[in-house]
Each structure stands twice: as C-alpha cells, then as structure tokens.
Amino acid sequence: MYIIKKKLKEILLRIWQDVKQYWIAVILFTLLNICVRKLFHAFCPMLIITGIPCAGCGMTRAVYYILTGRFKRGMALNPSSPLWIIWIFIFIFRRYIMGNKWKHVYGYLAAVAAITIIIYMVRIITEFPGDPPMVYYRNNILSRFIPFYKELLQRIFPMW
Numbered sequence: 001m002y003i004i005k006k007k008l009k010e011i012l013l014r015i016w017q018d019v020k021q022y023w024i025a026v027i028l029f030t031l032l033n034i035c036v037r038k039l040f041h042a043f044c045p046m047l048i049i050t051g052i053p054c055a056g057c058g059m060t061r062a063v064y065y066i067l068t069g070r071f072k073r074g075m076a077l078n079p080s081s082p083l084w085i086i087w088i089f090i091f092i093f094r095r096y097i098m099g100n101k102w103k104h105v106y107g108y109l110a111a112v113a114a115i116t117i118i119i120y121m122v123r124i125i126t127e128f129p130g131d132p133p134m135v136y137y138r139n140n141i142l143s144r145f146i147p148f149y150k151e152l153l154q155r156i157f158p159m160w
Contacts, residue, residue: 080112
C-alpha cells in the first residue's frame with residue numbers, strides 16, 4: 001500500500017508541475033476559444049478564413065465518440081483520431097506514470113501529423129463538400145473580401 005501511495009504522489013506531483021508551468025497558456029487558450037466561437041461560431045482558423053475545413057476539423061468530436069464507444073461515428077468525423085488517441089495515451093503513460101522523457105516523442109508526433117495530413121488530402125479531394133466536418137463554412141472571411149472567392153473554389157473543387 002505504501003508503494004502505491006508513493007507512486008500516486010509522484011504522478012500527481014508531475015501533473016502539478018505541468019499545471020504550474022502551463023496554466024497561463026491554458027487560460028489564454030480557453031478565453032481565445034470562447035471569444036472566437038462567439039464571433040464566428042467556429043474555432044478552426046482555416047475554416048474561419050477560407051471556409052474549408054482543416055486536417056484537425058472534427059477531431060475533438062471524433063475522439064469523444066470513439067472514447068464513448070461510438071467508433072463508427074468517430075471515424076466518420078476524423079479517421080486519424082485513433083492515432084491521436086494512441087499517441088496521447090502513450091505520452092501520458094510515459095510522462096506521468098513512468099516519469100521518464102520519451103526520447104522520440106516528436107518523431108512519433110510528426111508521423112501521426114503526417115498521416116493525418118495525408119488522410120485529410122484524400123478526404124478533401126473525395127468528400128469535400130460533404131457531411132460534417134467536411135463542409136464549406138459560408139461565413140468565412142475571404143468570401144467577404146473577395147467577391148469571386150466562391151467561384152474560385154468551384155473551379156478548384158468541380159464536384160461542388
């Protein structure tokens with residue numbers, strides 16, 4: 001029992017150290033999220049500016065659905081989400097539970113990001129515009145300032 005309490009204390013200490021180090025960034029990101037969503041009813045900068053979803057669009061909902069057992073729905077929103085779930089679990093396990101630095105953390109992160117971008121490119125070619133999150137955001141900034149922007153997108157995406 002003493003060993004478990006000691007290990008739990010170490011884990012909580014590591015978490016607390018990260019909270020102390022990054023609390024300002026977390027608060028600022030949360031405030032930014034609230035303000036941007038109130039103004040644009042979306043959070044993705046690419047979606048807000050161009051009207052086209054980014055590689056991460058739908059990721060939060062996809063992870064939520066997968067973690068709550070609705071795998072098919074999660075995969076429909078963002079097929080790369082299981083890779084991110086695996087990466088985050090390994091990261092948390094290595095950083096907080098094992099307490100060691102993950103030597104190749106950025107290499108694996110880059111690999112997951114690259115796969116996410118490849119999946120995104122396939123989806124943007126085959127599914128855009130389609131079901132959420134692969135939808136066109138009509139209230140985008142470029143369409144407000146460039147009168148022919150929608151016509152330009154129709155040339156790029158002929159199935160539109």
